[in-house]
Amino acid sequence: MTFNNIVAVAMSGGVDSSTVAAMLRGEGYELIGLTLQLWNQRRLAGHEGMPEQVQGRCCSIDDVYDARRVAEAIGIPYYLVNEQERFEADVVRPFVSEYLAGRTPIPCSLCNNHLKFDQLLLRARQFGADRIATGHYARNEYDPERGRWILKRPADRSKDQTYFLFGLTQEQLSRTLFPLGGYTKPEVRELAAQHSLALATKPDSQEICFIPGGDYKQFIDAYLDEQGEAMPDTSGEMVTANGEVMGRHAGIHNFTVGQRKGLGVNSTNPLYVLRIDSAAHRVVVGGGDELATRKFRARDLNWIAIPELTGEIRAEVKIRHRHEPAAAVIRAAGADEVEIEFDVPQRAVTPGQSAVFYDGDEVVGGGWIS
Amino acid sequence: MKRIYMDANATTPVLPEVLEAMRPWFLESFGNASSIHQPGQRARAAVEQARAHVAKLLGCRPAEVVFTSGGTESDNAALFGMVHAGEHLITTAIEHHAVLHVAEKLRERGAEVTFLPVSREGVVSPEDVRRALQPNTKLISVMYANNETGAIQPAVEIGKIAREAGVRFHTDAVQAAGKLPLNVEALGVDLLSISGHKMHAPQGVGILYVRKGLQLEPMMFGGSHERQRRAGTENVPGIVGLGKAAEMALENLNSGGVARLARLRDRLERGILAAVGGAGVHSGGVARTANTSNMYFDFLEGEALVIALDLRGLATSGGSACMSGATDPSHVLLAMGVTPRHARASIRFSLSKLSTDEDVDAALEIVPAAVARLRELAPVNAGTLG
Numbered sequence: 101m102t103f104n105n106i107v108a109v110a111m112s113g114g115v116d117s118s119t120v121a122a123m124l125r126g127e128g129y130e131l132i133g134l135t136l137q138l139w140n141q142r143r144l145a146g147h148e149g150m151p152e153q154v155q156g157r158c159c160s161i162d163d164v165y166d167a168r169r170v171a172e173a174i175g176i177p178y179y180l181v182n183e184q185e186r187f188e189a190d191v192v193r194p195f196v197s198e199y200l201a202g203r204t205p206i207p208c209s210l211c212n213n214h215l216k217f218d219q220l221l222l223r224a225r226q227f228g229a230d231r232i233a234t235g236h237y238a239r240n241e242y243d244p245e246r247g248r249w250i251l252k253r254p255a256d257r258s259k260d261q262t263y264f265l266f267g268l269t270q271e272q273l274s275r276t277l278f279p280l281g282g283y284t285k286p287e288v289r290e291l292a293a294q295h296s297l298a299l300a301t302k303p304d305s306q307e308i309c310f311i312p313g314g315d316y317k318q319f320i321d322a323y324l325d326e327q328g329e330a331m332p333d334t335s336g337e338m339v340t341a342n343g344e345v346m347g348r349h350a351g352i353h354n355f356t357v358g359q360r361k362g363l364g365v366n367s368t369n370p371l372y373v374l375r376i377d378s379a380a381h382r383v384v385v386g387g388g389d390e391l392a393t394r395k396f397r398a399r400d401l402n403w404i405a406i407p408e409l410t411g412e413i414r415a416e417v418k419i420r421h422r423h424e425p426a427a428a429v430i431r432a433a434g435a436d437e438v439e440i441e442f443d444v445p446q447r448a449v450t451p452g453q454s455a456v457f458y459d460g461d462e463v464v465g466g467g468w469i470s
Numbered sequence: 471m472k473r474i475y476m477d478a479n480a481t482t483p484v485l486p487e488v489l490e491a492m493r494p495w496f497l498e499s500f501g502n503a504s505s506i507h508q509p510g511q512r513a514r515a516a517v518e519q520a521r522a523h524v525a526k527l528l529g530c531r532p533a534e535v536v537f538t539s540g541g542t543e544s545d546n547a548a549l550f551g552m553v554h555a556g557e558h559l560i561t562t563a564i565e566h567h568a569v570l571h572v573a574e575k576l577r578e579r580g581a582e583v584t585f586l587p588v589s590r591e592g593v594v595s596p597e598d599v600r601r602a603l604q605p606n607t608k609l610i611s612v613m614y615a616n617n618e619t620g621a622i623q624p625a626v627e628i629g630k631i632a633r634e635a636g637v638r639f640h641t642d643a644v645q646a647a648g649k650l651p652l653n654v655e656a657l658g659v660d661l662l663s664i665s666g667h668k669m670h671a672p673q674g675v676g677i678l679y680v681r682k683g684l685q686l687e688p689m690m691f692g693g694s695h696e697r698q699r700r701a702g703t704e705n706v707p708g709i710v711g712l713g714k715a716a717e718m719a720l721e722n723l724n725s726g727g728v729a730r731l732a733r734l735r736d737r738l739e740r741g742i743l744a745a746v747g748g749a750g751v752h753s754g755g756v757a758r759t760a761n762t763s764n765m766y767f768d769f770l771e772g773e774a775l776v777i778a779l780d781l782r783g784l785a786t787s788g789g790s791a792c793m794s795g796a797t798d799p800s801h802v803l804l805a806m807g808v809t810p811r812h813a814r815a816s817i818r819f820s821l822s823k824l825s826t827d828e829d830v831d832a833a834l835e836i837v838p839a840a841v842a843r844l845r846e847l848a849p850v851n852a853g854t855l856g
Contacts, residue, residue, distance in 0.1 A: 132781065179777045226847045227778055 107277060108132045108224030108232045110216060111170065111178070113163030115302050116235030118170040119288050120279045122295035124233055125174045132229055133171040133178035135164055136220060138187040138211070139310040148325035149318045166299055173297070181223055183215055190214035192310065196320050200332060202352040202378035203452030206264065206421075207308055213267040221275055231275045236261045239281030239461075240273050249273035251404050251463040256284040263421050266456045266466030267402045317354060336381030338365055341374060341390060352376050355383050358391060358448030376451075392445035398455040398467035399437040405464045409438060415457040415464050417442065419449055425458050438467060471783045474829045474836075478668070478761055478822035479617050479645060480787055484711065485670045491714040492672070495707040503704045504693065513706045520713025527716040528662065528679055529653035536699045537709050540676035541644040541665030542568040543689075547678050547700070548640045548661040549573065549611060551686040555580030557608040560637075562586045562594045562623075563805035565613055568663075569642055570801070573611075582606065591756040592619045592806045596627035603635050610639045614646040614657070618802040618818060619753035620762025622650065629658020638684065644668055648719035648823075649728060649759045660684055666708065670822070671715035675708030727823055732760035734821055738830045739763050745838040752803060752816060761825075766808075766816040770844040775817050778840040784833055787818045 107129045109121045125131055141160060144150045164180060171178030191210045198205035216234065224232045237259035239252040249270050253260050268276070280288055285304075292300035307314045324331050334352040337345050347365040349355070354362070359373045363385060371385045403409065409432045416425035417440055426446050433439040440455060449469060456466035475483075484492075495516060501509030503517045518532065525532040538544045545568040553559045553576050561573050563585045570585075577583045584602045588594050594612060610632050614625050625641050632639035640661035643652055648669035654662060662679040666672060680686055680699060692701030722728075743749055748768035767775060772788045779786050788800075799813035808816075819833070 177781060179780075181777075182773060222847060223774060226774055226844045227781055228843070 101274070103230035103275070104228075106130045106132065106229040106231075108134050108220070108227065108229040109176075110220055110232060110234045111135050111167040112235070113166035113170075113299075114235065114305060115292050115297070115299055116237075116280060116288060118167070118235075118297050118299060119292045119295065120233050120235045120277075121170060121176065122174050122297060123279050123291065124277070125176065126295075131174075131176040132224070132227055133167065133176050134220060134223065134227075135167050135178075135180050136187075136215060137164075137180050137182045137184060138215065139184060139192070141310070141312065144319070144322040144326055147322035150322035166302070170297060170299070174295075181220070183219055186219055187211070187215060187310075192323070196323055198452050199316065199320060199353040200334065202334070202355070202376035204356040204450045205452045206454060207310070208264045209267060209454055212264055217268055217272045217276065221272060231277060233277035233279055235280055236265065236278050237280055237285075238262045238265055238278045240276060240278055242274070246405070248405065248407070252281070252461045253458070253463075254278075254281045254283075259285050262458075262463050263418055263454070263456050266404070266454060266463055268404065269402070270404075273404070320353060334378070334381045336383070338363065338383045338385055341384055341386050346371075346385060349383050352378055352381055352383060357450040372448075388447075391447045393442070393447075393449040394445040395439060395441045396449045396455075397433060397437055397439050397470045399470050401436055401438060401465060401467035403465035405459065405462050409465075413457075413464070415459055418456045418458065419446060419469065420453050425456075430457055436467075437470070472832065474784045474832050476819045476821055476825070476829070476833065477785045477787045478825075479620075479818065479820035481667045481673060482670045482822045483824065484667075484672050485715065485718065487718065488670055488672075488711045488714045492707040492711040495710050501706070503706055504695065513704075516710050517704050517706060520709045520716075523713040523717045523720075524664075524677055527647075527652060527720050529655055530679055531682060533697065534654075534679055534682055536678045536680055536696045537704060537712070538676045538678050538700060539674055539705070540667070541566070541642065541663050542676075544663035544665070544676050544678035545569045545611075545640075545642055546572055547686070547689050548663060549576060549609070550689055552609045552638060552640070552661070553581050554608075556582075556606065558582040558584070558604045558606045559609050559611065560584045560586065560599060560602045560607060561611045562588060562613070564588050564592060564594070564616055564618075564621075564802045565611070566617055566642055566644070569611055569613070586612075588805050590807050592616060592621040592753045592802065593756050594623055594628075596624050596631055599628050600631050600635075603631075603637065607635070607637050610637055611642070612639075613642040613644075614652075614662075615643070615650060615759045615762075616753070616802060617645045618800055619764045619806075620645070620758035620820075621753040622646075622757045622759065625657050625659070632660075633658055645759060645762075648715075648722065649731070649761060651723060654679055654681070661686075666712040666715060669715050669719050671712040672708050675705050675712050677712070722823055728760045731821055731823065731825070734825055734827065734830055735761055735763055735819075737827075738819060738821075738833055739765070741830070741834040742837050745834065746841050749841075752806065752808070761821040763819045764803075764816055765819070766812055767841050768812075768815060769848050770841065771814050772817040773814070774844055775840060778844055779817075779836060782836045782840055784836045787820070788816075 111117045111133045146152045168178055191207050195205045195207045221232050237254040238261055243250050253262050289300050311319045335350050338347045338349050339345050355373045357373050369387050372391050374384045374386045412429055412431040417428040418425040427443045429441045431439045451469050453469050454466050455469050457464040501513035503513040521532040521535045524535045549572040573583045586594050586598045612623050612628050615622050629639050638660040641659050642663045644665045647664045660681040664677040666675040690701045695701055752764040776786055776788045799810045803813035
């Protein structure tokens, strides 16, 4: 399939996506700048536990102005596309529900799957662009031998965002440009400066975009308060793996697997959350050595390098953003589910996070830890 | 790409004659209209000349014209200047936010406010106004023409009701100026707001008509400008431009300019309806300003259509320009009983005296193609729209 020369650039007002726009402009594409308006940071101000003045970066007026100035400077049309309702339904709601169910969600992957590479691509195509470009650190290329689009880790391993991109379909990969995949972050800042982008020195954003300061518990309290919903009572016992009751806790959403701080129990050895039994409202704790897991399952899979898994394969498996992929066997285990067995048990396999399978630089596929 | 502008209700270009009239007042003829010296005297004369042009457009005395920074300031000055805690304001659900948000603020400060509903065609009923009257009613504020649909409100009838009841009447005539005759006696208004840039004067200048003898508490304090009704050095070039624009608007009204606009607008509307299924016109069954057409297109989102049209060179609006980027569907369409989904599927075309038959021809090429493209790639929930 041949695509037209029109590309919609997903612009956040940050350095990366602004540089993408400037780079592609120089390569002769016809560009349309789009910013997704996903969330209104002021919305929860003053609700339960949230200060009256919320300072946040997400979709702020300042970021939109930055993106607009870049678009103006490089001479491309630019539009703000309002997707607040979809973002709430597809990202914020599930994020809250997952925590309340004792899991630890990854909103960035949901956003990529439902907003950036779905709705944004749709909008781009409605506006006449066959493809989109984003500032993600990742690489994609078509492999004629396999007849598949392949997603690969970027040149700058420290900025690798492929973990959040495992859900991309072949169609989405074919219609996406990742112009930063071959560059390191310092090189991108250098490029931004070469293109005279005033924001070349703007700091990176790190936190979950809609939770300024990263206090997700405060966010959940404020969101439920705004929605007029009571916080479900999931308080219960904190127990060891042997069933010994160590104390009580105020609600399972306050915990994530591997957490050590804020458990509220005294022990001579450091204690960690081993797992969360959401049905019984029980938080199971134990020593660091008990945190390691050899086998677990993942479902709602997406395969990229292969059409589907039959039998088993060996791959390196990454179980959270900051985890170094570890060697494992992946076996088909029923409909849309796999069993993963690490060669060496890994710490804190956390339900709600994703497991992404790598073969060297290539993303084989991935799924959600169940 | 040839660019076609159909968003005149958001703003209009300054006409060359208007710019020419303004030009000397930035340069060789600069002067503060309050100064004693001759440059100041000339500036004063220019301001008063402009005031006379505006008075002619409104059929009022020059002394009743107060220059402001625009429609929003005029609306704020009228409402805040008239209504106090314990007093009652009658207005409608379809006002511009420059009135609606002031009314809400007045309510916070202890005034009583009635927001009247409108018909499915977006028109308020004079009988509803009469029924809403209370012993403490101080002001009725009803716009003359709606900015989003163009629907003309029964200002003359409301003016009569106000006079009979001894209540003051303000109308936001921002979207009527230049498109409808604006005689303050015929309308029976005590206060009337106009914005310069909706009628080919520059942005940043407007008018509040204040009936002689009306006690209006000023919002701005400082010098004794504008007969102590609006402190602040006069925007001489802007005011001169507004005077020229008022003069030209009156000429245009008297020489069939409105009928020409209506013909263009109707051709645009009919052409789109003939080429595109699942579309319709809001307030299509009532009298509207001749330049405005608010249309809905099933199975798409107005915001996306506005962008798609802009990329093809046609500038339109999803509603009020002040709303862009906002998530809420138009409060005007919702007040008319339009469903939120349908309200979101609506866009506004608004023409100006600079619009041409060629513009309409081009729009009739662009709109059906853009709608078809959007519908072809409509989101999965398209089937539930409507």
